[in-house]
Amino acid sequence: DTGVSQDPRHKITKRGQNVTFRCDPISEHNRLYWYRQTLGQGPEFLTYFQNEAQLEKSRLLSDRFSAERPKGSFSTLEIQRTEQGDSAMYLCASSLGGEGGLRVFGPGTRLTVL
Amino acid sequence: AQSVSQHNHHVILSEAASLELGCNYSYGGTVNLFWYVQYPGQHLQLLLKYFSGDPLVKGIKGFEAEFIKSKFSFNLRKPSVQWSDTAEYFCAVGPGTYKYIFGTGTRLKVLA
Numbered sequence: 001d002t003g004v005s006q007d008p009r010h011k012i013t014k015r016g017q018n019v020t021f022r023c024d025p026i027s028e029h030n031r032l033y034w035y036r037q038t039l040g041q042g043p044e045f046l047t048y049f050q051n052e053a054q055l056e057k058s059r060l061l062s063d064r065f066s067a068e069r070p071k072g073s074f075s076t077l078e079i080q081r082t083e084q085g086d087s088a089m090y091l092c093a094s095s096l097g098g099e100g101g102l103r104v105f106g107p108g109t110r111l112t113v114l
Numbered sequence: 115a116q117s118v119s120q121h122n123h124h125v126i127l128s129e130a131a132s133l134e135l136g137c138n139y140s141y142g143g144t145v146n147l148f149w150y151v152q153y154p155g156q157h158l159q160l161l162l163k164y165f166s167g168d169p170l171v172k173g174i175k176g177f178e179a180e181f182i183k184s185k186f187s188f189n190l191r192k193p194s195v196q197w198s199d200t201a202e203y204f205c206a207v208g209p210g211t212y213k214y215i216f217g218t219g220t221r222l223k224v225l226a
Binding site for chain 1: 156204219
């Protein structure tokens with residue numbers, strides 16, 4: 001499979017629990033992005049990696065959120081002490097570097113916090 | 115602050131009707147412009163892109179978009195829609211090489 005994959009596709013959790021999502025980008029892509037999409041909105045940028053380095057974090061990414069890309073390949077996004085407002089679709093995308101690098105999006109992980 | 119506006123949130127058309135979806139952005143510098151489409155149950159997919167050159171760009175499935183710099187607009191058009199075009203369409207602006215800003219999307223429903 002040459003696309004971007006995300007796991008799990010759906011996650012239901014209780015408020016206060018921690019959750020972790022995984023993204024596997026296209027293997028030759030050195031850039032990886034996380035976005036969040038809520039109902040009726042477009043994707044909102046959360047954070048971005050070039051190889052293993054996290055180069056920018058949005059102000060949307062509170063201290064409860066952490067993302068890693070330890071070996072420059074797959075990435076994880078962890079949300080600690082989930083809140084109902086965290087319910088959203090979490091999208092991962094990858095691209096080659098440079099302006100010509102077009103993002104390929106994964107299917108997303110839908111998080112529901114009860 | 116940089117922003118992208120999509121004025122039509124829901125559009126309903128009959129097959130063979132013409133389509134135009136509006137997209138305006140606020141950013142004073144050089145931008146890259148995109149339209150993405152999300153078919154029901156599928157991933158976001160790139161429909162077309164503008165980086166430089168001819169402001170009229172053609173994408174997949176008969177879609178095209180025109181960049182009008184003076185109006186900060188990048189409207190999406192298709193002369194004759196099909197039922198299979200039913201989807202949600204997102205305009206995105208890239209003021210940099212890594213940070214896209216998406217509009218709120220337009221849900222298009224094409225009636226057979």
